[in-house]
Amino acid sequence: MFNLYFGIGFALVNFVLFLLCYRFFGRTGLYAWIGAATILANIQVVKTIEMFGIIMTLGNVIYGTIYLATDLLNEKYGEKEAKKAVWFGFFTLIMMTIIMQLVLIFEPAESDFAQPHMEALFGLLWRLALGSLAAYLISQFADVKLYSLLRRRFPKPEQLWIRNNGSTMASQLIDSLVFCTIAFAGVYSWDVWWQILLSTYVIKFVVSAASTPFIYIARGYEFPEEHEQRQ
Template sequence: MDSEPIKVSGEDVRQTRFRYYDLVMAAFVAILLLSGIIGAGKVATVAGFTFGAGILFFPISYVIGDVLTEVYGYARARRVIWAGFAALIFAAFMSWAIVAMPPADSWSGQEAYETVFGQVWRIAIASIIAFWAGEFVNSYVMAKMKVWTQGRMLWSRTIGSTVVGQAVDSLLFYPIAFLGVWETSDVILVMVTNWALKVGWEAVLTPVTYRVVGFLKKREGVEIFDTDTDFSPFAGREARKV
């Protein structure tokens, strides 16, 4: 039977190898990429409400980001954010390169391919910048609130960090992607609406977050508090291996 997790600082476990960390990282990057590639290209209408289909799944990456910071600390969450950032850049480049290749005369799928995978570069850049900034803010707020609350009230950290992180994400993405293309009032309306939906998703998924966090903490055996962590996005001491 797994014992109760031991309270430690981020520095105490800097060289520790965890059992499930790599799997959580893979889940984060996979959901991030798939929600952008599959979900971003479709606008759906459900019960009279029209929205980008990707919004149903992209917030899950924020939930996993919360789990990473809560269970493994800010330093390891930082590595995952950089991995997701690099994956988004590669996905944008790969989409552009493949769409740009001249199609064979016998292949008739170029138009459909361009519709699904042809990205407007302004939107792609906005998405990458907004993700990077929003995720780091989300993880920072999550880690700081854990220290402030002494590890209590997980719900306050998951929702509070998402309120701030998604606000930064939305404040960057929508103006960079659409200001000057849409009416300013439409940019503001969509920005606020999607921010509220993402925060709402986080609240709805709180019971799931509690279960996943509880499972991972017991299996990993530690409760990490970022009391001595360098919160710079560019620090890399945690990357050294035993």
């Protein structure tokens, strides 16, 4: 039960830090958060934990906040800004992958202790790297488009939860399908593949629902300097 209770606290820490990043730095903070969260999610996913008798990876909470950030950008600044943020996160992911692969090529000194640990974190198989890149790009653009469609269908301020959860839950299903298909199809039996897919998506579903109060809080933040720039 420790992982469950600690996981709840861990999720709250992620959401609070997200709010602080936006509160202190405004729209720029959302871009910074997306860049940092993209890198952190791909580091955390290396670690596995057990919860409810199921083995799962970390990284789903911080990854879920990326959708929260793009939805907030779409809500307050428009679809164009949200798409720009998606490309920013994609570039961050590619940048990390290329640079860290080059770092691993350097021959370590005899006194070095970091190489095997860095290989464990960043020495990804090509299928995992490709799956991560493809899933991010496809699902994030799907999220932006779905959010815009839902905003036209449910435009009222109090219907924000429909826009946020509807777009995120649908796009994260796409994310899970793309990643698991590219990374694991043919590697595991279909029974195991379905278990990985369903357990991953259920976690993302819960994280998305839990993030709802925080997007309402963030939407209420006002930044006079941003209003002046748009005028």
